[in-house]
């Protein structure tokens with residue numbers, strides 16, 4: 687039987703800020719559920735919560751943080767700028783901070799490389815105006831008050847390259863938050879990000895709702911062999927791969943077990959790495975408005 691332990695690992699980001707490897711995801715958690723889940727998480731050794739203005743639950747998350755006995759400086763809070771707010775970054779951040787009842791967030795991300803007034807996008811490439819958005823984040827970061835670190839989400843190699851080479855861009859994102867699990871390992875993107883000292887936060891690490899990973903033979907066999915939950919296999923794999931990982935749950939038992947990880951044997955780690963080629967790649971989250979090709 688594998689030895690499960692509460693995961694206390696932290697990664698040091700390229701600006702020196704430390705981030706706990708395992709955090710709580712909150713997408714599709716209603717505000718009251720997000721409140722309860724965040725509260726349970728903070729009572730059960732989590733020090734990292736991931737939310738976004740688009741999730742509509744920052745108030746619930748903030749309430750749990752404000753009531754928690756865990757000191758603010760020991761909680762890593764991520765929130766994200768929504769697509770329709772690219773032209774008013776500071777206003778959107780202030781609104782998030784107000785809802786979260788916080789003076790600062792630890793990490794502020796551009797949620798998607800999509801800058802638009804409308805959710806109805808026909809040609810995503812017309813809305814990829816994110817350089818100016820990044821410069822607004824950069825300015826707020828350099829002022830040193832409202833954010834400890836800034837990053838991006840759902841960026842491809844080409845988009846990051848364009849961003850890093852743009853005039854006036856001199857802060858490298860600390861993180862690219864992307865969908866990552868054994869059915870979507872994205873080896874080229876991972877290699878690129880590693881070369882730029884940009885960490886990955888693996889979102890939908892369990893394969894999101896109705897996950898094909900919970901039916902995947904390799905995952906189930908490894909879980910059975912090690913006498914652990916399939917989710918624990920996936921979360922342990924993500925950390926062992928040097929990524930930050932943010933499984934979402936609103937259930938107490940799952941919240942508790944998702945932060946307990948173990949070290950996969952070389953053989954099991956390799957088998958999980960190979961699922962992508964055998965059964966994938968499979969993206970579980972495609973909102974339809976993003977351009978993953980460029």
Ligand SMILES: NC(=O)c1ccc[n+]([C@@H]2O[C@H](COP(=O)([O-])OP(=O)(O)OC[C@H]3O[C@@H](n4cnc5c(N)ncnc54)[C@H](OP(=O)(O)O)[C@@H]3O)[C@@H](O)[C@H]2O)c1
Pocket residue numbers: 710711712713714736737797839840863864888889890891892893894895896915917918932933934935936937940941943944971
């Ligand atoms: N940046 C982005 O664009 C982006 C996109 C997607 C997600 N995210 C972030 O990443 C987080 C995680 O991704 P996700 O919410 O898509 O999916 P996920 O964490 O991969 O999976 C969540 C699903 O798995 C279930 N689950 C949780 N723990 C489980 C366990 N131990 N055993 C069995 N089922 C379990 C959850 O149900 P219950 O809640 O009912 O337990 C839920 O249905 C999000 O919540 C969000 O914070 C970011």
